[in-house]
Amino acid sequence: MQNETGSSYPIHPIFQKAVRPFTRWYGSRPNQFEKYHNKLGPRVNSTYLRYAEYCRNQHACPRDDDGVRSQGSILVPEVLQTSVADELSRKMGSLIENDENSVSANTSQLMRSVHRPASKLGTSVLDIFHNPILDGGIREFFGSNYRIQWMDCYRSLPTKDVSHAWLWHSDNVPCETLKVMLHLTDAGEHRGATQFMSLGDTEAYYRAGYRGSRSSRRENLDQFAQQHSLPHRPFHHDAKAGDVMLFLNNALHKAVPPQTSFRDVLTYLLLPNPIPWDKQLACDGLESIEFNPGGYPQSPFPEQAINVNRAA
Ligand SMILES: O=C(O)CCC(=O)C(=O)O
Ligand SMILES: [Fe+2]
Structure with missing residues (x-):
């Protein structure tokens, strides 16, 4: 059932809890994954689909289904000048050194985080979305305006101890969302480039039983591929400092530790929006996007969008 903004009426929490095992089972069936590319089931996904349509009705942009939507990930080169990216990476280094909260116990071997990255690093990390090629590629994906739901900033470190x-x-984010990664250092095969599978291969692995669930994740899928006669063709982009990657984060992917040195990135989760990202940000304030990275809002409508569910 919907109200006039297209969002669903709340369901009583006791009822929600009682039906949760069923909705989890239903949402994770392979045919549901093939439809939505996540395990969230029809309720959340149909809210996001209706919301995406609502945003297109507010302001339609030409759509290009051959871009990131079909390729899974694309690299937009030279969004920041190398010298600007280098300077931001140096700034990151000194912020990390001086902030004991940049280290969290369970990922200390893998990474360091920079908290409140836009306030600390400056607005060039948001101004990338004014780049016409990047902005155009994102609009072509959504067919509408978009907003930044949250942003994150971290340095990946060399280690063999991955998790x-x-x-x-x-x-496992709702359909009609998109992830963006700004590289502040080079990230090739030996320096921490993210590895991807195509959406088609992701579906095949899902059907064969690999769902990337927290409790059963693997570092390598070559053996699984062999056991199930699946293609094994991970790929990556050779990113340079200043390049930006757009990717569908429901396709299988993994971070890779750099073999030497470190890799610095910012990531952003984007949602469709009725008005442009910068106007939305001017209404909501920086805190709304940089204090609480991770997850996605149960309701994507801007006035109701609180990140309640944590993604991977
Ligand atoms: O750091 C990376 O290379 C990828 C991290 C990741 O899994 C993500 O951003 O969704
Ligand atoms: Fe991820």
Whole structure:
């Protein structure tokens, strides 16, 4: 049932809890994954689909289904000048050194985080969305305006001890969302380039039983591929400092530790929006996007969008 903004009426929490095992089972069936590319089931996904349509009705942009929507990930080169990216990476280094909260116990071997990255690093990390090629590619994906739901900033470190997002996984976010990664250092095969599978291969692995669930993630899928006669063709982009990657984070992917040195990135989760990202940000304030990275809002409508569910 819908109200006039297209969102669903709330369901009583006791009822929600009682039906949760069924909705989890239903949402994770392979045919549901093939439809939505996540395990969230029809309720959340149909809210996001209706919302995406609502945003297109407010302001339609030409859509290009051959871009990131079909390729899974694309690299937009030279969004920042190398010298600007280098300077931001140096700034990151000194912020990390001086902030004991940049290290969290369970990922200390893998990464360091920079908290409140836009306030600390400056607005060039948001101004990238004014780049016409990047902005155009994102609009072509959504067919509408978009907003930044949250942003994150971290340095990946060399290690052999991998866990979390450093194992093959899907972020399990609603359909009609998009992830963006700004590289502040080069990230080739030996320096921490993210590895991807295509959406088609992701579906085949899902059907064969690999769902990238937290409890059963693997660092390598070559053996699984062999056991199930699946293609094994991970790929990556050779990113340079200043390049930006757009990717569907429901396709299987994993972070990779750099073999030497470190890799610095910012990531952003984007949602469709009725008005442009910068106007939305001017209404909501920086805190709304940089204090609480991770997850996605149960309701994507801007006035109701609180990140309640954590992604991978
Ligand atoms: O750091 C990376 O290379 C990828 C991290 C990741 O899994 C993500 O951003 O969804
Ligand atoms: Fe991820």
